[in-house]
Amino acid sequence: MKTKNRPPRRRTPMQDTEATPGEQTPDRPQSGSGGSELTKGLRSRTARASGGRGEVSRRRQGSGGRRENSVQRRLESNERERQRMHKLNNAFQALREVIPHVRADKKLSKIETLTLAKNYIKSLTATILTMSSSRLPGLEAPGPAPGPKLYQHYHYQQQQQQQQQQVAGAMLGVTEDQPQGHLQRYSTQIHSFREGS
DNA sequence: TAGGCCATCTGGTCCT
DNA sequence: AGGACCAGATGGCCTA
Numbered sequence: 001m002k003t004k005n006r007p008p009r010r011r012t013p014m015q016d017t018e019a020t021p022g023e024q025t026p027d028r029p030q031s032g033s034g035g036s037e038l039t040k041g042l043r044s045r046t047a048r049a050s051g052g053r054g055e056v057s058r059r060r061q062g063s064g065g066r067r068e069n070s071v072q073r074r075l076e077s078n079e080r081e082r083q084r085m086h087k088l089n090n091a092f093q094a095l096r097e098v099i100p101h102v103r104a105d106k107k108l109s110k111i112e113t114l115t116l117a118k119n120y121i122k123s124l125t126a127t128i129l130t131m132s133s134s135r136l137p138g139l140e141a142p143g144p145a146p147g148p149k150l151y152q153h154y155h156y157q158q159q160q161q162q163q164q165q166q167v168a169g170a171m172l173g174v175t176e177d178q179p180q181g182h183l184q185r186y187s188t189q190i191h192s193f194r195e196g197s
Numbered sequence: 198t199a200g201g202c203c204a205t206c207t208g209g210t211c212c213t
Numbered sequence: 214a215g216g217a218c219c220a221g222a223t224g225g226c227c228t229a
Contacts, residue, residue, distance in 0.1 A: 073215090078206060080216070085204070109202065203226085211218075 096108050099116050108116065 074207080077208095077216085081207085081218090082205070084217075089204090111202090198229100200229095201227085204224095206223085207221090209219085211216105213214105213216085 092110055092113055095117055096113050099108070099113065099120055
């Protein structure tokens with residue numbers, strides 16, 4: 001469906017004045033759009049937020065020096081936020097690279113990455129438990145291999161999750177499938193992602 | 198063209 | 214006080 005080899009985005013006027021080369025998102029160098037220059041900043045959210053407190057503080061902005069100071073602080077804050085988001089995106093990319101069975105030419109979206117990772121972890125856990133329990137009749141585990149403790153921990157977690165899901169399901173009017181369906185769900189998702197749906 | 202996804206800006210809130 | 218985190222808003226790019 002989506003092939004995310006996009007060309008670099010245009011930079012906003014503010015970014016042009018504050019460019020920091022070499023600090024971009026890996027797959028999208030010099031990306032930038034949306035948002036606005038600083039002066040465009042007073043959006044609907046401002047009026048909504050905290051009963052107009054932001055409006056008051058803005059009115060109090062007095063002489064040019066203070067205004068320049070606050071603009072400078074805002075620019076620095078924007079840069080930090082950009083860096084933070086770049087780190088977050090790097091972490092997403094690292095996660096994509098360790099999720100197997102995904103077509104290489106299709107970049108997973110963030111939500112796809114998280115969903116697949118979650119179910120991949122669950123399927124691996126189930127696999128480990130299956131292997132270890134079949135190897136350990138009566139759940140007597142010699143040595144450091146994954147044994148009863150892991151098994152018990154897993155099932156304790158499952159019980160807790162089921163209870164939470166039942167409560168949430170009752171509140172939301174939905175039902176959740178059983179834990180042993182993780183592998184099935186993971187396979188289904190991979191299949192659907194491959195199909196591009 | 199609509200809808201999905203994304204990067205960025207921004208102000209509020211939390212944390213150190 | 215200042216930085217980190219969060220979430221809403223905005224607009225660009227891409228695909229069906």
